[in-house]
Amino acid sequence: MMSEHTIYIDMNPSAEVMERVLRVTRHRGFAVAQMQMQCLGGNSEMAVTVVSERPIEQLTRQLDKLYDVNHCRLAPAVAASAAAMA
Numbered sequence: 330m331m332s333e334h335t336i337y338i339d340m341n342p343s344a345e346v347m348e349r350v351l352r353v354t355r356h357r358g359f360a361v362a363q364m365q366m367q368c369l370g371g372n373s374e375m376a377v378t379v380v381s382e383r384p385i386e387q388l389t390r391q392l393d394k395l396y397d398v399n400h401c402r403l404a405p406a407v408a409a410s411a412a413a414m415a
Contacts, residue, residue, distance in 0.1 A: 333362060334385045335404035338375045338392060342368055346397040350375065353391050358383045372399065 340346050347366065354361060354377065363378040379388065385403060392401040 331380055331382055332385070333378060333380050334406070335363075335376060335378045336385075336389060336392065337402050337404060338377065338398055339400040340373050340375065341397040341399065342371070342373045343397050346373075346395070347375070349395050349397070350377070350392060353395065354379060354388065357381075357388045357391060359388055376404075 338350060340350075351361065359379040359381040361377060362380050364375065366373060366375040379385075381388075389401050389403055392398055
């Protein structure tokens with residue numbers, strides 16, 4: 330069953346970090362459904378919504394290990410919980 334998840338990534342602003350994030354996402358079998366990025370002072374924050382049948386924890390662990398990524402966190406699955414209750 331395909332699942333949709335949003336990941337928030339706090340990272341150092343560099344030209345290569347977005348490319349690294351997208352490459353790891355694709356290599357781990359996830360498709361990007363939506364992406365948004367903003368610069369906040371000395372850091373950048375990226376919100377990426379991905380879709381896949383694979384476990385999301387695998388992707389978040391790999392993204393956390395990337396150079397220039399400070400922290401990666403998974404958004405609460407509010408929409409998925411609401412849909413399951415309906």
